[in-house]
Amino acid sequence: MTTEVRVPTLGESVTEATVATWFKKPGDAVAVDEMLCELETDKVTVEVPSPAAGTLADIIAAEGDTVGVDALLATIAEGASAAAPAPAAAPAAAPAAAPAAAAKSVDVMVPTLGESVTEATVSTWFKKVGDAVAQDEMLCELETDKVSVEVPAPAAGILTEIIAKEGDTVDATAKLAILSAGEGAVAAAPAAAPAPAAAAAPAAGKDIKDGPAAEKAMAEAGLSRDAVTGTGRDGRATKTDVAAAVAAAKAAPAPVAAAPRAPVAADDAAREERVKMTRLRQTIAKRLKDAQNTAAILTTYNEVDMTEVMALRNQYKDQFEKKHGVRLGFMSFFTKACCHALKEVPEVNAEIDGTDIVYKNFVHMGVAAGTPQGLVVPVIRDTDQMSFAEIEKAISEKGRRARDGKLSMAEMQGGTFTISNGGVYGSLMSSPILNPPQSGILGMHKIQDRPMVINGEIKIRPMMYLALSYDHRIVDGKGAVTFLVRVKEALEDPRRLLMDL
Known part of the structure; x- marks a missing residue:
């Protein structure tokens, strides 16, 4: 039996919303009333609960899509056979993953930063997901408020996941990335490598528009779009992303100059370049x-x-x-x-x-x-x-x-x-x-x-x-x-x- 998940009533005079975030993916088991996704309108953020227990079979409206009231968002497979789709999908991926069975995951951790230094900022990644790395080859560079620290690979293998992206602030015990080391590590690279390229491809081909709730939140907070890192589809900003940017701004060190910036003419502003100060600076x-x-x-x-x-x-x-x-x-x-x-x-x-x-x-x-x-x-x-x-x-x-x-x-x-x-x-x-x-x-x-x-x-x-x-x-x-x-x-x-x- 299949149950449809549709857009709920959005409120008076609100006729459409943007799918901001999916909390579940196809094949995931869901309980009744468990949150499936979040919609954003120009006034509020709406959470969509699961109308039935079962397995999320198909997502119709992806993150970033604009949907109307009562539009179909997804379908849920109910009953005893609900869990069947997930195992069925597994064998198809098994042959590609099988060679990596001999490989082991190795965590790339933040190295010792020095006395009294508790956090650093990831400034540059020299490798990307899917790249082969040799032991002790430089993976990334961290910046503290005193020095730059290079992070070497703890083992030879494939960089399978980057956890801390450029610009992220990490503490002294944080995990930066995961390597697949040992026999079979190279075989895992082709499967992992296309993911970043596929995710980035749509963004290059069309203009990306943020959700209305995100735009409204940025306007209320006085944030520029450059200050918000979008996690939605094609890099769209969500209301949650704006809240995270506001929290990060409050936690950041106070600006060095207290005096407000003088007004800048529009034609001059278009020719300016704004670069964030490094932690060292x-x-x-x-x-x-x-x-x-x-x-x-x-x-x-x-x-x-x-x-x-x-x-x-x-x-x-x-x-x-x-x-x-x-x-x-x-x-x-x-x-x-x-x-x-x-x-x-x-x-x-x-x-x-x-x-x-x-x-x-x-x-x-x-x-x-x-x-x-x-x-x-x-x-x-x-x-x-x-x-x-x-x-x-x-x-x-x-x-x-x-x-x-x-x-x-x-x-x-x-x-x-x-x-x-x-x-x-x-x-x-x-x-x-x-x-x-x-x-x-x-x-x-x-x-x-x-x-x-x-x-x-x-x-x-x-x-x-x-x-x-x-x-x-x-x-x-x-x-x-x-x-x-x-x-x-x-x-x-x-x-x-x-x-x-």
Whole structure:
């Protein structure tokens, strides 16, 4: 016996609805009054219960279809034979699935994200469902508020399911995907691969219109269509999708800029491009603003004659690289000079903890590095105990890892002082912002020939402006100026570094 499932009464003056979501699929057993699907009108969302117990035999109106009152939605097979259609369909699929019986499912989990990091955003999938993958081959990339994390395949096989899609936020214990590994895994690929293509094909061929209830909900919530991920047929947005987008917006970090955006002309808006900030960029913005709101940041300036450092570097750079396998740059000189100055002015190397000042009897130097994802500050530990060669090797290695997005959480924690070199980008002078909870940051700038008065004569010298931003709550002006003068003296006469002067 077959029972028809029809569109219920939708309400006064409502003549049609859109099928938003099917909760059951053909072959599923259903109970009386169990919810089969959800319809959306321009006023309400209507749930359609099952009029009888049995098996859902056929779905007539698919997700996204517009139906009138009393239209046929589906049919239900009742009685003792109701369960028969499901087993009957199984043998047809069995031959294709049989070779995969020897394969086993392997879960792809979120890797360890690091201390205090509880969630990440899936930024990029390098593989799609149906692709063959080798063990340790990169499957996807996650973004946390500090670093990018690559996720390797735990085994060789076929990527059979992607659970966390690009843009999804996942916690530290979440499952990202499922692999089919072992014998027979390759045979499962042809069956799995067409599914995404088939689902995407209709969307490419026609204009997709969301359900009226979804459109109304988006208008009421003030959401743009781009902010809602549609899960209905052909990617249509449903009222449930809009509710999820609203909830996600409320849970997201507060926007960095509180000021409302100025009105934009329609023709200008059509030429704009809106790109969501990465988690790393959001965290950078928040931390920099927090630093301004918390610390009493003041900047003092000086300039340094780079003649002696450049001469020393030019004299020994070939021998240095030949012996140590790394180029001799200016960063090791500045790092050494800062370590010496920090010993004399320890408050620049300290931090405030409540009502206490914590003095660090060591120097963990943060070296700011620009990457395609944003500014990161890897930390080189115990630089006050390192040689020029060790410093250069550490800076080179950390810089490379930063650009490749492979820095670990531990490599960016615990810094006591930071050096930022804006000169590599051509900056002549700037005021760097503190990297909390540190109390000092040195800004290096472009080396530029300028006329200087030397012993009563005007000479052309390679000069660099230096900027020290410091937390005036803990560092007085005298200490800040003294620190910067000591750095200047050490660089203008590098022999002082050798003699610890």
